[in-house]
Amino acid sequence: MTVTETQVTLIQIDNYGPWTVSPSPRREPDLQTLQSRLYADLSQLVAHYDGYVFSTRFDNMIAVTNGIDLAGHRRIQTAVRNRYPVTVSLGVATGTSPREAVGEATATLQAAGSAQDSDRTEILRGEPLCEDGSVQIAHFDVNDATGRYTDELNAFDVFRHIDRGYSALLEYMYDAHDSLSFFIGGDNVISVTPSLDRAAFAETIDHVAETAGIELKVGVGRDLTAGDAGMAAKEALERCRNRGTRVEIGTGESAGRA
Amino acid sequence: MTVTETQVTLIQIDNYGPWTVSPSPRREPDLQTLQSRLYADLSQLVAHYDGYVFSTRFDNMIAVTNGIDLAGHRRIQTAVRNRYPVTVSLGVATGTSPREAVGEATATLQAAGSAQDSDRTEILRGEPLCEDGSVQIAHFDVNDATGRYTDELNAFDVFRHIDRGYSALLEYMYDAHDSLSFFIGGDNVISVTPSLDRAAFAETIDHVAETAGIELKVGVGRDLTAGDAGMAAKEALERCRNRGTRVEIGTGESAGRA
Amino acid sequence: MTVTETQVTLIQIDNYGPWTVSPSPRREPDLQTLQSRLYADLSQLVAHYDGYVFSTRFDNMIAVTNGIDLAGHRRIQTAVRNRYPVTVSLGVATGTSPREAVGEATATLQAAGSAQDSDRTEILRGEPLCEDGSVQIAHFDVNDATGRYTDELNAFDVFRHIDRGYSALLEYMYDAHDSLSFFIGGDNVISVTPSLDRAAFAETIDHVAETAGIELKVGVGRDLTAGDAGMAAKEALERCRNRGTRVEIGTGESAGRA
Amino acid sequence: MTVTETQVTLIQIDNYGPWTVSPSPRREPDLQTLQSRLYADLSQLVAHYDGYVFSTRFDNMIAVTNGIDLAGHRRIQTAVRNRYPVTVSLGVATGTSPREAVGEATATLQAAGSAQDSDRTEILRGEPLCEDGSVQIAHFDVNDATGRYTDELNAFDVFRHIDRGYSALLEYMYDAHDSLSFFIGGDNVISVTPSLDRAAFAETIDHVAETAGIELKVGVGRDLTAGDAGMAAKEALERCRNRGTRVEIGTGESAGRA
Ligand SMILES: Nc1nc2c(ncn2[C@@H]2O[C@H](COP(=O)(O)OP(=O)(O)OP(=O)(O)O)[C@@H](O)[C@H]2O)c(=O)[nH]1
Ligand SMILES: Nc1nc2c(ncn2[C@@H]2O[C@H](COP(=O)(O)OP(=O)(O)OP(=O)(O)O)[C@@H](O)[C@H]2O)c(=O)[nH]1
Ligand SMILES: Nc1nc2c(ncn2[C@@H]2O[C@H](COP(=O)(O)OP(=O)(O)OP(=O)(O)O)[C@@H](O)[C@H]2O)c(=O)[nH]1
Ligand SMILES: Nc1nc2c(ncn2[C@@H]2O[C@H](COP(=O)(O)OP(=O)(O)OP(=O)(O)O)[C@@H](O)[C@H]2O)c(=O)[nH]1
Ligand SMILES: [Ca+2]
Ligand SMILES: [Ca+2]
Ligand SMILES: [Ca+2]
Ligand SMILES: [Ca+2]
Incomplete structure (x- = not known):
């Protein structure tokens, strides 16, 4: 049996906090609709490559993406931009434990700037798995x-x-x-x-x-x-x-x- | 100022557990898509009458529905049936505290049968507020x-x-x-x-x-x-x-x- | 029986042509998804006020909106902005024939600028019906x-x-x-x-x-x-x-x- | 350059006419919502395998599916069943002209029974391309x-x-x-x-x-x-x-x- 090696992707909505209150607070049911549809779409998009996404905090979602390379990630990112008023950044990493992988995936995104930096948009960083891990x-x-x-x-x-x-x-x-x-x-x-x-x-x-x-x-x-x-x-x-x-x-x- | 009187609706997917594994377990991303889209739709449907829905456990959602009468509830219930492979039952109640209201809303639905009783479908029970409460x-x-x-x-x-x-x-x-x-x-x-x-x-x-x-x-x-x-x-x-x-x-x- | 007086709303996606090819042509299935979801949402939003929308050309949709005032129209417009990467402009008019009404609804929007003018966004113009017509x-x-x-x-x-x-x-x-x-x-x-x-x-x-x-x-x-x-x-x-x-x-x- | 050989899939909602009026006519905006969401989903599902779907009559849709085998078709069919109150049947065929292909794809489905036969559900028939055609x-x-x-x-x-x-x-x-x-x-x-x-x-x-x-x-x-x-x-x-x-x-x- 192959070694266990989990690939994790952190999906972060770009500069979402400020958006929710610009120019004035948006109606909460509209935000709930946006968030849950975005999650539903990401579920489908990632599932097409046999991955799983979890809704987590909704503005930050954690996905298990073994088998999805950077081109696949880019395609998911583009699909979001084509359908939503917000964009997402993606950090990808692998680890022998999921905890290690999420740590690295987060760090790679944090290194690109703050989640509420209006200049940090549609980042895609990280190293998908070369070898197959299970x-x-x-x-x-x-x-x-x-x-x-x-x-x-x-x-x-x-x-x-x-x-x-x-x-x-x-x-x-x-x-x-x-x-x-x-x-x-x-x-x-x-x-x-x-x-x-x-x-x-x-x-x-x-x-x-x-x-x-x-x-x-x-x-x-x-x-x-x-x-x-x-x-x-x-x-x-x-x-x-x-x-x-x-x-x-x-x-x-x-x-x-x- | 008017008295505080919260109207709560319990929204329960009918017989959902058995559905998720019939005839064999359904793919989890499909269930996630179903659940989050259903929640997004309920958010919108309820928001049209100025109510709020919370995703709670997804198969059981709690809504604050002051101002929505039984006809409004029926319309929401029908909209779900027209779009989804599952149906929902609704229990409505009011109380001076939300805790009291959710207790009553739940009891009214439980009295109609188990959440996993295949004969208990599209129940709509309860007493919407007559007087306006805030x-x-x-x-x-x-x-x-x-x-x-x-x-x-x-x-x-x-x-x-x-x-x-x-x-x-x-x-x-x-x-x-x-x-x-x-x-x-x-x-x-x-x-x-x-x-x-x-x-x-x-x-x-x-x-x-x-x-x-x-x-x-x-x-x-x-x-x-x-x-x-x-x-x-x-x-x-x-x-x-x-x-x-x-x-x-x-x-x-x-x-x-x- | 009341007189027949149709209220028509023209719904136009703002500056949509340029968007479809910026910065390079977008994948057609993504455009189809956007258009048909937007239509589905507008169907629901307008239906809540008992109106009908027709998909027409998808970038230009025609709705029958008797009973919907300007505040209702604004709310629909805002809901679109909160969920989509595009915005819509709305022209509203009434007439004893639907043909007359759509003519006026279009004229009122055209007077605000071209459909592909990047400065013409989220226009809302026109005169909803005062008296009830059927x-x-x-x-x-x-x-x-x-x-x-x-x-x-x-x-x-x-x-x-x-x-x-x-x-x-x-x-x-x-x-x-x-x-x-x-x-x-x-x-x-x-x-x-x-x-x-x-x-x-x-x-x-x-x-x-x-x-x-x-x-x-x-x-x-x-x-x-x-x-x-x-x-x-x-x-x-x-x-x-x-x-x-x-x-x-x-x-x-x-x-x-x- | 490879030979032109188009693979066409006919997607037909099963027994849809009767459903639209059972037990009494369903609200048209709900049908429009169902149809356009189903089309949007099929667009995405088919696009994941690099195919195109056209909305055509909405209850009958025509797709170009070169590169999608029967297992892929089955997965699309299952995704529909998991999300909608209706199911779809699929007929697949290839031809040197698209006209020839759609003819065969239709015939293969017609041979399984009427579109409004309540016993004809979730048919999947046909012969996807073995060789790559363009x-x-x-x-x-x-x-x-x-x-x-x-x-x-x-x-x-x-x-x-x-x-x-x-x-x-x-x-x-x-x-x-x-x-x-x-x-x-x-x-x-x-x-x-x-x-x-x-x-x-x-x-x-x-x-x-x-x-x-x-x-x-x-x-x-x-x-x-x-x-x-x-x-x-x-x-x-x-x-x-x-x-x-x-x-x-x-x-x-x-x-x-x-
Ligand atoms: N559902 C919902 N989420 C919100 C809303 N406002 C902010 N958020 C979420 O909260 C996250 C953090 O945003 P903020 O609270 O604006 O940011 P903050 O860094 O905590 O800053 P302060 O709250 O201003 O101290 C965002 O990414 C959103 O996910 C809202 O109105 N509704
Ligand atoms: N997301 C998800 N939810 C599920 C799944 N299976 C069941 N559920 C949920 O779990 C709830 C309870 O269903 P069950 O676990 O089948 O029922 P139970 O009464 O706990 O019975 P047992 O688990 O058989 O002892 C359902 O209403 C669903 O919300 C699943 O595969 N995925
Ligand atoms: N589905 C789809 N619609 C498009 C696309 N490009 C443009 N459109 C639609 O076509 C409409 C007109 O846009 P254009 O064709 O760019 O504008 P035009 O005025 O005809 O200008 P030219 O075609 O450049 O002469 C837009 O509102 C869109 O609805 C596309 O790639 N896909
Ligand atoms: N949008 C919409 N489509 C419908 C409705 N009723 C039927 N259809 C569509 O029409 C197709 C044909 O259904 P019917 O009209 O019931 O069937 P028919 O064979 O023409 O039979 P008769 O009309 O009874 O003679 C269905 O597949 C649906 O696509 C409706 O109320 N709204
Ligand atoms: Ca905060
Ligand atoms: Ca259980
Ligand atoms: Ca053109
Ligand atoms: Ca007919």
């Missing part, structure tokens, strides 16, 4: 969220519980495992991880149960791209459901799948 | 997020800091002030509150600084609809920026504005 | 288009037939009846007309059958807004289907409907 | 449309003139040159052609000037995919603008470009 994706899901939370508590309380579980997971995976974790809606969190084994996931699930009182299961996939690793993770998660297990690690390596 | 919106923002975080730390660390500040704010505003707080991107959080005064906001800001180490400012607006209250809050926030203050409370009551 | 909408549809064309001829030949029928209809309705006709997809054409009676529609259908060999039926509606008139027209068209008639004129006047 | 794209544009039409006549009259020019061009290119021509907005028409030379285009422009009184120029490109051929055509069109010529034929063959 990506590991873990798809965490809350057990019986519908029966225990959604159908029982008020909708904001449900959200608080899910959010606490997410925060506990995010901190632990970052501190203990150099992983980046993102809430993707419902009761689901995706972590982009280095090469971690079953024991690491079991112990993480224990930690979240103890500190936040939320019970999780997780499907894990590994492949040359985030898209294929993520799909393998989802299939593994379905195996958790079918077998009643807490951790399933998919094979999913391109060679090994149908 | 809404209070607080727009919180991190001081110099660009200089202190975005341009300094790695993008995921920035996200963690913002997320911690958000979690501290969300818990405190809920427990101490029966308010619902939502992260809306960047370094911004909107709280829907009962009638709170300057001291309550100042003390909240202190609390977040102490527990999470994040320095906030806040603009507060109050009006008959979320749209007008939110715009007044944004204008108040700009006054914080111009005057270097931490809390500004806008007038913004429809009568009192241009 | 709008008449005719929804034309080809008889058994599926059986005769779609399932029989090659897809481009079908398109040619439909297009010929549309051209014949458009020319005749304009020359003989001062009406504006728009292809809206499939085998459907909507005409915005002055007050025309059953005989006028029957004779138009005869004309199209003779000159283009296409057999049509038509449902006609009349109401205070395009949205209500259009819905009445659709219901009338369904009556054509159920009764096997060629022309049905709906009541649909707000007062007279459920 | 595509020829011609981008026609009206001379000084802004000065002569847009700034002078009423907006509907401009539309009529452009539409007449388009109809004349479409009929001639189909009858004389087995080409498929599509209006793409503004004053622009794209023709997908077999291998035609400069004389054929000059004569076509003469024909449109005589029959419809519209003066055109045209840029022509040829390459392995519609995307590359179309971009070469646009660059050639810019050369017409710069040199004051009527017909420019780009090299654009992948090998021969930067």
Whole structure:
């Protein structure tokens, strides 16, 4: 199996803060529409190259882009300019851990100027992977969220519980495992991880149960791209459901799948 | 000034969990696209009646809908059915606190069946406000997020800091002030509150600084609809920026504005 | 019944030609995406005030806007600026015939400068209706288009037939009846007309059958807004289907409907 | 240079007519929104594989898909199902002329059942190209449309003139040159052609000037995919603008470009 080497791209809207209040504060639903459509488009654009984007802070999004070279990045950047009233800058880097990669991707963009420098526009910097490395994706899901939370508590309380579980997971995976974790809606969190084994996931699930009182299961996939690793993770998660297990690690390596 | 009486609508995608894995798990970027476009559309649809929607968990969204009657809700529901492969159910309720309102809105929907009951589709239940009540919106923002975080730390660390500040704010505003707080991107959080005064906001800001180490400012607006209250809050926030203050409370009551 | 008085808005993308080739020709699929999303958004924005927009040439769109005042127009204009890399100018006028109204709406915009003048941006001019007038909408549809064309001829030949029928209809309705006709997809054409009676529609259908060999039926509606008139027209068209008639004129006047 | 061999895909919304009136007629702006968003998405999806889609009748769209295999088609089909309340069927075929290809693509779909057969869903049939063939794209544009039409006549009259020019061009290119021509907005028409030379285009422009009184120029490109051929055509069109010529034929063959 190839070595785990995650390529991360930081996507930053250029000089967005000032734009939101020029010439006077823009209506919030229009900003929400802009941000969520931009995220939807980036999801699609990046997915075409089998990558994943996470909405993160919406003005700063983190993507896993193994397999996408600089020309691909440029094309995504141009597509944004052709459709939106804002532009984006991109910083690309790789690392044996996702944490290392995001650090480098950020640094490469910061070196080009401030996020609110009106002269810093459509930067594209960094070094995409030459050799193929593989990506590991873990798809965490809350057990019986519908029966225990959604159908029982008020909708904001449900959200608080899910959010606490997410925060506990995010901190632990970052501190203990150099992983980046993102809430993707419902009761689901995706972590982009280095090469971690079953024991690491079991112990993480224990930690979240103890500190936040939320019970999780997780499907894990590994492949040359985030898209294929993520799909393998989802299939593994379905195996958790079918077998009643807490951790399933998919094979999913391109060679090994149908 | 009119009494504060918040109308809340819970928007729930019908039977969404099973859909995401039928007949086999759907590609995550397609789900992200679906969810964020649906949220963008709901933002616009609700904004036309001067309401606000928050993305919350994406499969369950919370909206402030003062001024929108059942016919308006039905129209929004139909628009979703006409554009998406999923449908939504809506529960509507009012309360002197947003917490009370969301409780009732949720209960009214739960009484119609489980969120994952395939027979429970396009429910529309609840009692929109008869009398006009006013809404209070607080727009919180991190001081110099660009200089202190975005341009300094790695993008995921920035996200963690913002997320911690958000979690501290969300818990405190809920427990101490029966308010619902939502992260809306960047370094911004909107709280829907009962009638709170300057001291309550100042003390909240202190609390977040102490527990999470994040320095906030806040603009507060109050009006008959979320749209007008939110715009007044944004204008108040700009006054914080111009005057270097931490809390500004806008007038913004429809009568009192241009 | 109120007098027929159509309010028309010309929507023109500002300085769009130069933008499409700056700094070098933009990829056509990106332009197609921009144009069709902008049209979809305008459809929704205008529909919220019960108006209709037609895609026309995409860079110049014609809308029926009875009931929308200048503040409503400004809000639509601002929403475009907040979401797109282009802006729009709007010219508004009314007339007893749609032809007269579109003439005036165009003139009012032309008087503000050329469509490709880089200094002419976000114009909003004209006189929305003070008194309520009513709008008449005719929804034309080809008889058994599926059986005769779609399932029989090659897809481009079908398109040619439909297009010929549309051209014949458009020319005749304009020359003989001062009406504006728009292809809206499939085998459907909507005409915005002055007050025309059953005989006028029957004779138009005869004309199209003779000159283009296409057999049509038509449902006609009349109401205070395009949205209500259009819905009445659709219901009338369904009556054509159920009764096997060629022309049905709906009541649909707000007062007279459920 | 490779032989010209166009691959065409017919995209047909499944059983769309009945859907538009079930259970009662749907609001037209919602249908317009659905149709134009679906077209925008298909534009992007197909463009990722360097193809072009034309909106045609909106319920039936014609795409040039050289280079896209059945797996790519399946992925596009699945993306539609994951985002829309309707599904699409696809028929794929190739031919030395686009006319021949669209004929075969349609026949292959018709053989699977009627467009309004509720049991005929998500068909995918046909034979994508094995060998690489090249595509020829011609981008026609009206001379000084802004000065002569847009700034002078009423907006509907401009539309009529452009539409007449388009109809004349479409009929001639189909009858004389087995080409498929599509209006793409503004004053622009794209023709997908077999291998035609400069004389054929000059004569076509003469024909449109005589029959419809519209003066055109045209840029022509040829390459392995519609995307590359179309971009070469646009660059050639810019050369017409710069040199004051009527017909420019780009090299654009992948090998021969930067
Ligand atoms: N983004 C995303 N959300 C999902 C996915 N699957 C489920 N969800 C969300 O999670 C919510 C809960 O669904 P499930 O996890 O299937 O339901 P559950 O009640 O927790 O049941 P189990 O997980 O089977 O114990 C749904 O409403 C969706 O919002 C997925 O693959 N991606
Ligand atoms: N949703 C939303 N986000 C905003 C708004 N204003 C700013 N932001 C976001 O907040 C980020 C930071 O912008 P600012 O708050 O203007 O910048 P700052 O560096 O924190 O500076 P000050 O707040 O002025 O101290 C931007 O990138 C946006 O993402 C707003 O009105 N709505
Ligand atoms: N825009 C729009 N298109 C429609 C509408 N109704 C039908 N269509 C389109 O018209 C096409 C043909 O549908 P129908 O008109 O129902 O079918 P038909 O075979 O002509 O049958 P009859 O009209 O009942 O004789 C569909 O594929 C749609 O594209 C509508 O209300 N609006
Ligand atoms: N879809 C599309 N439309 C275009 C493109 N270029 C121009 N247009 C449209 O065509 C309209 C007219 O623009 P131009 O053709 O540049 O202007 P013109 O006045 O005809 O000037 P010349 O063509 O230079 O003589 C614009 O408003 C656009 O709608 C293009 O590449 N694609
Ligand atoms: Ca779950
Ligand atoms: Ca800030
Ligand atoms: Ca028909
Ligand atoms: Ca031109």
